[in-house]
Amino acid sequence: MSSADAPLTRDRILAAAEDVIRRFGPAKANVVDVARALGVSHAAVYRHVATKAELRDLVVGRWAEATMPPLRAIAAKPGPAQQRLRRLFDALIAVKRRRASQDPELFAAYRTLAADAQSVATAHVEELIGLAAMVIRSGVKEGTFRTVDPVAAGRAVLFATSRFHHPAHAAEWADPAIDAAYNDVWRLLMDGLCVAKPLGE
Template identity: 55%
Template structure:
């Protein structure tokens, strides 16, 4: 590990390295301190317990997934296009992590199981991003939804098989992308149902 001031970010990077090498069952704060060349007391000054350090590692990993999605959600392209792109990015991000570093992915899944609050916060954040896209689409006349918040959560739940790690074994299915597109088609139809009739009625009222 390179020299420099001991920061939370350096500690989290070292913790990730230790978790990759030893797994969550065997990794300790002492191992993290050894990688950094400091005492374990120095690590505890930033993270008061092993559980706090593991929660921070988990939150950091989840943020790496959520942050790029925030950029998509805040975009100005048509809402249906943003929703599709957002979902594809989430799916691809999870799939890349599972295929490129399966051991670390499995480690994080074990940590996620332990970090109920971090996961709940992450899921709520994702659902809020989707709700924001839906609300924007409704305001622009591109989507129809009485309750964008409920719609956002429903979209996340309906596509769970494609991004929830509990279904990782199914991601190797060669038909997985076609399955997603089929689900997306149904969701899009539901979110745009009635828009053409409303547009025709509005145009007729103006005539």
């Protein structure tokens, strides 16, 4: 069976939508153009995706979901919380930079589409905050971090580091000083979050 003869599924529609967006830009994230790319009627696509807005939400959701498995694994893995929190944000930064360099057309389109998919983008941010909170909560329990609200602290760390992983700042990531700036921000964050050691330790 050729790919053209394969059953029409939501995954196949989303893969085609990504390809259309990659080649022609986010304005082509609509049912008619995706149906044309698949060689099917738009009615066939509408049986799986009800509206253009839903299609865009699904594309953004698929893109965001692809970044999450390694981050979830880091947050769930046992070990010292301070090192896990740094690994979590290092991995978040690495995956965003990799996608920006390997698939720049889709990465740029994602920024535009995410603005119209607020509920999906918000859910993605909330999961990132939740992963950070999970690690911070364990750090409070082990005595590494101060007694803080883990969710509020996770949100603060995510927003304080946004220059290094938020797609809106992608043009800045080529700056040779970006990693040094990240390290400086991280030290300040840890100075505020970590329990102060007694003098002499």
